[in-house]
Amino acid sequence: MTSASSSYPIGTPGTPWGEAERAQWLSRQTRHRSYASEVVSAIERLSVRFDIAEYGQLDYPPDHYRLFAIRSRNWRDERPVILVTGGVHGYETSGVHGALQFLDQRAADYADRVNLLVVPCVSPWAYERIHRWNAHAIDPNRSFRENSPAGESAALLRLIAPLHGKFLVHIDLHETTDTDESEFRPALAARDGKEIEPGEIPDGFYLVDDSENPQPQFQQAIIDAVARITHIAPADANGQLIGSDMVAPGIIRYPLTQLGLCAGITGARYTTTTEVYPDSPRATPQQCNAAQVAAVCAAIDFALIPH
Template identity: 55%
Template sequence: MTTNPFYPIGTPGQPWSELEKQQWRQSQTRYRFYKNDVLDVLHKLKHRYEIVQYGELRYDEDIYPLMAVKSQNWDDNLPVALISGGVHGYETSGVMGALGFLSECQNEYAGKVNLLVAPCVSPWAYERIARWNYNAVDPNRQFYPEGKAEESLALMAYISSLKARFIVHVDLHETTDSDENEYRPALAARDGIEFVPGTIPDGFYLVSDEQNSRLDFQRAIISAVEEVTHIAPSDDEGYMFGYPVASHGVVEYDNNAYHLCATMTDAPFTTTTEVYPDSAATSPEECIRAQIVTVRRAIEFALSN
């Protein structure tokens, strides 16, 4: 078996023990601060929204309040639009896009839909620009009752407690070069499996759930985002990452098989964004704008359909 020859932690072909996980954790560096980038922004918005703490993470000496933002005049008779960002902490435009949407949004959805935004689901990873949480677990594979990520379980519990009718859920993500040169090799090393090199699509795309396939919804978002940044093409065989491209810029597979965040509600309209910030053809500002445009178009489409 060919294993990843260069990942510096672990023994090729052997899954990590707690010792290797500790080594991985110690190799992570804090580059930014959740309080400054997220909590302080939410504090400035408290006059326009209801800010709710739905949980708390305690990792060594670090304490992270988990925050959600609700429409100030929440109406139980209205459906709910759920926006989640930062499930993977290193996917910056997801967090910034969620906060940007909240900052830009005024009262245009009043009386139509309740807004519920979880802008940074995984704050420990956000600070370290990492995919995994403190325990070397990918939160976006843990959205089910037996999941092993506190971040995912806390958000699921909060969503369940609302007993709300969700109409749309947009989960904001990125695909970066570090997926291929860091996180997939780390995954192979952690699980003691073969690392097979792949490619990163150049551009924005969406992940649709084949069990909840609304390609008209996905296409409407792609059409709007195309005005902001370029859309990733499929390969010569019509695939991305080995999954079929169901429509221009839309990959579709069974999201439940991977316990993805987008499966958390029974909303009829769900999608996961994937922005490619490392492309020479885009910028950080365009990536954030693409996330905001996605959220706006998704809500508009859901309300009109």
């Protein structure tokens, strides 16, 4: 086991970051792409077919980000609600663009059966900086709880609060990238003054089921659909993916609500977190987006069949 702080350029080994270290970390973050031109413009183009709502704003001076949700235009209270979220981790690109591609290409297939609520980019500051955390070095996907320290998480919780009890499906679109191992896990350990030992990034797509509400058939239906688009991650030598036992090919389980994860916020019967692997030599960005779309469609299709 090695000390993360010894290999990370910020902080003192064994000591959690204070305000000075967080400020130093923030000063190193650089904008690499535009939320306005790549995401907001795509949302605006969808406004001729969907209802667009601004559900909050994030203020990270000098930057300000409007948060958008897209809803079915023919919303009916008697229909089940399907929630699709992307960009909870802003650097996970296919989560954002897969959600937008689903709206553009496939959402009309479900228009007369469900209410769609899609939040394609929960974390726009991190989207622009290709980062996992927000500007306060907080991971939104460990912060979905009451009195959340992350503005991104708190805003999404406020958005869905009036719909509790109506959700049938929540699918949260993510990626696992090589930078999880090279940058984000070392940064996390340094921030918290802890130690890490090297891990292994799965080569392929996988899902995270809810250990408190396991739905193996639902997860399998998604795996089967995505396997036609891109490869499913095999287990490592320990029969695991990212340190968790693989309960079926390409499927692990976490206690979603306990960990403050986005996929645990709705109380829906069917929930999952997708994990695409964009750094694989066997996958293209187009395949990654298509895999997310296939996962969303398979999730809705399965949920609409009586079980």
